[in-house]
Structures are given as structure tokens and as C-alpha cells.
Amino acid sequence: MKSQSTESRIAQLCIEHGLKMTGQRRVIARVLSDADDHPDVEELYRRASALDSRISVATVYRTVRLLEEKGILERRDFGGGRARYEATEHGRHHYHLIDVDNGKVIEFEDPEHEELMRRVAERLGFDFVSMRLELFGKKRPQTAQAGKAPQAAKRKGAAS
Amino acid sequence: MKSQSTESRIAQLCIEHGLKMTGQRRVIARVLSDADDHPDVEELYRRASALDSRISVATVYRTVRLLEEKGILERRDFGGGRARYEATEHGRHHYHLIDVDNGKVIEFEDPEHEELMRRVAERLGFDFVSMRLELFGKKRPQTAQAGKAPQAAKRKGAAS
DNA sequence: TTACTTGCAAAACTTTTGCGCCACG
DNA sequence: CGTGGCGCAAAAGTTTTGCAAGTAA
Numbered sequence: 001m002k003s004q005s006t007e008s009r010i011a012q013l014c015i016e017h018g019l020k021m022t023g024q025r026r027v028i029a030r031v032l033s034d035a036d037d038h039p040d041v042e043e044l045y046r047r048a049s050a051l052d053s054r055i056s057v058a059t060v061y062r063t064v065r066l067l068e069e070k071g072i073l074e075r076r077d078f079g080g081g082r083a084r085y086e087a088t089e090h091g092r093h094h095y096h097l098i099d100v101d102n103g104k105v106i107e108f109e110d111p112e113h114e115e116l117m118r119r120v121a122e123r124l125g126f127d128f129v130s131m132r133l134e135l136f137g138k139k140r141p142q143t144a145q146a147g148k149a150p151q152a153a154k155r156k157g158a159a160s
Numbered sequence: 161m162k163s164q165s166t167e168s169r170i171a172q173l174c175i176e177h178g179l180k181m182t183g184q185r186r187v188i189a190r191v192l193s194d195a196d197d198h199p200d201v202e203e204l205y206r207r208a209s210a211l212d213s214r215i216s217v218a219t220v221y222r223t224v225r226l227l228e229e230k231g232i233l234e235r236r237d238f239g240g241g242r243a244r245y246e247a248t249e250h251g252r253h254h255y256h257l258i259d260v261d262n263g264k265v266i267e268f269e270d271p272e273h274e275e276l277m278r279r280v281a282e283r284l285g286f287d288f289v290s291m292r293l294e295l296f297g298k299k300r301p302q303t304a305q306a307g308k309a310p311q312a313a314k315r316k317g318a319a320s
Numbered sequence: 321t322t323a324c325t326t327g328c329a330a331a332a333c334t335t336t337t338g339c340g341c342c343a344c345g
Numbered sequence: 346c347g348t349g350g351c352g353c354a355a356a357a358g359t360t361t362t363g364c365a366a367g368t369a370a
Contacts, residue, residue, distance in 0.1 A: 020350070022351080024351070056352045058352065058353075059351060
């Protein structure tokens with residue numbers, strides 16, 4: 001039985017990967033564990049700073065890069081010029097539908113998908129490591145869904 | 161019957177979209193039409209310059225951005241820090257498998273896929289605009305396929 | 321003609337890094 | 346204690362932009 005801990009889920013993974021757990025990493029790990037969206041570095045820095053002001057943005061960059069290399073995080077590009085991050089999922093994957101009119105991100109699942117991709121990788125002689133799937137769409141006018149001031153997505157700085 | 165033209169395929173699309181066809185755009189359009197890989201701006205600039213030296217990199221940036229907005233090009237992120245471009249395909253889509261050990265990109269098809277994604281978009285109340293699918297994998301040692309000096313992929317500057 | 325496009329160079333941004341100090345293990 | 350991490354500020358790298366001049370339609 002695994003002893004319960006006060007560490008966040010991601011902090012646990014860091015430990016399992018043999019990383020030195022500094023105060024800063026613990027804070028960043030908690031922020032990442034609590035996030036249910038796709039923050040960029042600037043946003044992670046903002047949230048981490050709120051918990052502990054002794055954190056620099058350079059450390060956030062170094063940490064997300066490290067965690068990505070360890071496979072704990074995955075980097076996404078939703079087209080706002082900044083990389084965005086979310087925890088790697090094992091098993092139940094989800095994907096992203098980006099509304100091209102406002103940059104909003106909607107998550108969706110598609111259970112068959114990963115198995116499909118594993119087979120593709122295998123057919124090509126590769127072991128599956130990870131994947132990204134981004135779907136871009138335009139909200140359909142349609143059913144009693146009044147337009148909510150559709151504003152063109154700026155190129156820099158899209159939303160969650 | 162469509163009259164045959166000396167314009168490249170992409171140049172034709174530019175015209176159909178009502179874009180003013182300058183000499184620079186024609187050259188860039190030709191380079192893009194001829195490319196069967198995924199060049200970044202620097203590479204496009206290199207190829208375009210070889211055809212006509214009176215082109216600046218700023219114009220390449222402006223042009224790919226314009227063509228992406230028109231839906232003529234699609235931007236890709238294969239993790240080298242620079243955006244890469246390829247012509248939008250209608251119908252027979254292809255996807256990308258990136259070898260995590262050396263950054264090489266392998267294309268593959270998966271005919272069911274687009275239809276699958278169209279249905280997902282529809283289910284969520286969106287019209288399908290485009291999609292990206294990137295698969296990351298590690299070459300399987302296996303069958304009489306001797307290792308070809310697997311060198312870790314640098315973070316900046318991956319290959320074709 | 322006239323609005324749009326280009327080249328050039330500077331600016332804007334995101335991300336990485338060198339260095340001296342600090343802290344986890 | 347020693348190796349590795351941190352903050353700071355500078356550097357590096359990519360992409361955008363202001364402006365004056367040129368060009369397609």
C-alpha cells in the first residue's frame with residue numbers, strides 16, 4: 001500500500017523520476033496538478049507566484065522543460081505564439097477542439113483513437129510515445145444558440 | 161474547361177482568393193507548390209532567394225501568414241521552435257509521425273480519420289475547419305533494421 | 321491613380337543561459 | 346559537504362511592424 005502523502009500528484013511523479021524537490025518545484029508541481037486548463041508559462045508563473053513569491057519565470061521555464069523531457073508534461077501549441085502545458089495522461093486521453101473565431105479550447109475524448117494511433121505507429125515500425133490531436137472548427141450558428149459576439153482570435157494571446 | 165496557366169498551383173489559389181499577385185508572391189507560391197516537405201520560413205526564404213534574390217525574409221513571413229489566414233497553407237509545429245508550413249490538402253489528408261530520437265518526420269495516411277474528426281466536430285456543434293495530428297514515436301529495434309546512429313533530437317532545429 | 325506590397329531595420333516577444341549564491345539530499 | 350537549482354539580467358532566436366518607396370490592377 002502506498003503511504004498517503006502531502007505531495008501533489010505531479011510532485012510525486014517528480015520524486016519517482018529522481019528529481020530533487022526544491023520549494024519552487026513543489027509549488028510549480030502543485031499549480032500544474034491543480035490546473036484543469038492549458039496554462040502557458042506566463043500563466044503558470046502568475047499562479048505559482050501567488051503561492052510563493054520567491055519564484056522566477058526562468059525557473060518556470062526550466063521546470064516545464066525538465067518535466068516535458070521526463071514525460072510528465074506535454075507541450076501544446078494552440079496557435080497563440082506561446083507553448084501551453086498540461087499533465088500527461090495515461091489511459092484516458094483527451095484531445096482539443098479550438099474555436100477558430102475566439103481561440104477557446106474544448107476538450108473531447110475519443111477512446112478508439114489511441115489504439116488506432118498505436119497501430120499506425122506499429123505498422124510504421126515505431127513504438128508509440130505520445131500524440132497531439134488538434135481540431136479546428138467554427139461554431140455552427142444553428143439551434144437556439146445566439147451568437148456571443150464572435151470576435152476574431154488575435155494571433156498573439158489566445159484564451160484558455 | 162479551365163484554361164491551362166503558367167501559374168503554380170498555389171498562385172492559382174491566391175488569384176482565386178483575390179490576392180494581388182506580385183513577383184515576390186509568385187515566387188513564394190512556386191516554392192510552396194514545389195515543396196514536398198515542411199519548410200520553415202528560413203528555408204522558404206532560402207529557396208525563394210535562389211529563384212529571385214529580390215525577396216526579403218519579412219515578405220516571406222507576411223506571405224505565409226496571409227496564406228495561412230486564407231486557408232491555403234497550414235502551419236505545423238514539429239517542436240523545433242520554428243513554424244513549418246505545407247499546402248492545405250483537400251480530400252486526401254496526411255499526418256505526421258515524428259521520430260523522437262532524431263526529429264525526422266514521416267508522413268502517413270489514415271483515410272477514416274478525417275471523417276471521424278468531422279463527426280466529432282459536428283457532435284460538438286462545430287463545422288470542421290482543419291486539424292493537426294502528430295504522432296511521436298521511437299523506432300523499434302527489431303527486424304534486421306540495424307540502428308543508424310540514433311542521435312538525440314536537439315530542441316532547436318530539427319530536420320525535414 | 322490608388323490602395324496594397326515590399327525592404328530595411330528596429331522592435332516586440334518568447335525562451336534560453338551565464339554566473340554567483342543557495343539549498344536539497 | 347557537494348552537486349545541482351535558483352534569481353537576475355543579458356542574450357539568443359523568431360516573428361512582427363513603422364516607414365518611405367514601388368507596383369499591380
